[in-house]
Amino acid sequence: MNLIRYTILLLMAGLLTRCTLIPGTEEVIPKVTTGVLEVDFKLPPTSLPATKIHRIDLSIARSADSLYRGLFISSANVFDDKSLYRFVLSPGTYYYQAGVTCSCLGDSCLWGGFPGGRYGVRWAIDRVEIKLGEVIRESPSFQ
């Protein structure tokens, strides 16, 4: 009896190991062609109320020249209550800019480091290298 059981088990094991996928039904793993840039867009530390500091821009360009000329490949719709922004990009070098402004009245913004006072803009500009299949996290550092 045991002999029959072992024989059946051996046969099944043999069949299983001989199984091959039908041609054309192999699992297709999509080829990764992009990387991800995550920008942790934290507001710069200031002595001003946090509700009066606003994110106004987060744009990405292929080169410093394009960034300067406003030839962006992507711009995020930025929010006061959202700090993490994701961009799916082809591998390569990119330049990004992040801008914040201040809406305090009087000269508070000026003394808080915003050039020109109210609605003056502080910028953070940097370069980032996107690698295939990798998530790169950046935090803009404001001057």
Place this chain on the structure above:
Amino acid sequence: MHKFWCFIVLLILISCENDVRVNMDNDGLPVVYCVLDVDDTLQQVRLAKSFFPEKGYTDQDHLTVAQWDEPVEIYIEEWTDSENPNIYNFIKADTIRQDTGYFANPSFQLFQTAFIPKPNIKYYLYLWFPQRNLYAYASTVVVEHPEIITPAAIPGRKITFSDMDDFIVELRLPLNSGFHQFSFILNIEEHKGTELNRDFFNFGAQSYDGNNGQLLLYLLNSSRFYGDLLSRYDTLTGSDYRRIEGVEFVTYSYGEEMRLYNQLFNNGAQPWEIQTYSSFKNGFGLFSSKTHSRLTNLELSELTYRLLTSDPRYAHMKFIR
């Protein structure tokens, strides 16, 4: 057994008699529309007569109305405290054409009064018909303005519609509201030869969210933005061009009655044309309120302009910066 039959006969003799009126009076029913506007000093009531229900009325979207030809007194009570209401009397208005605005139909007579409705206050609208010795009335609590969180009119913050990003509208819904419409309006100049046309491109949505005081998040899809533009604007040739001269964001919030009115029977061309919900007693129609908010001087981003002006998919519309 005799006692039982005597009891039954006695019951029949002393029982009440109620008339059940199967058919309506043939002198018609008042049809009244009033949407109080928190942002206006003039409030309007539209009044007509309907013989609704008429034969086959369930198959129809539109209510057939006729001119109201009986005396009527119309007034609104404003209950700011529990003792003395403020009363505003309506007078018949002839200065505004009756076939414009909401509930457009020349048969509606227009009545006006001057006051600014106060948010979160209860208002009663009464129509007194002396010939019929009858009041038609309805009540509503007036809606507040929503708080527009995004978009925000912060100098430097721009609006992007691109393949990589959509736009999320954030509104804090006002009290006593039930129906919201919001949209970006692009003011567009169209230069064709020596001709200059102005046009408004409206891109938005509506929501029946009634979670008063809570946040409404609504995603406006970028591909729909460009798709709507393409279906609206055709190819320009030669030296003709279009220019976006301004971007603004507008919202309209309506009271709960408008939500019921639209949502329950929203199967017609215009929501206010479906005449099945009524907020009136002894009449038919709608009494609700609305607010209007507007953010001007918004800007589209560089990327959005570049897509509009240079991308091969959209360049034929010939938008310029």
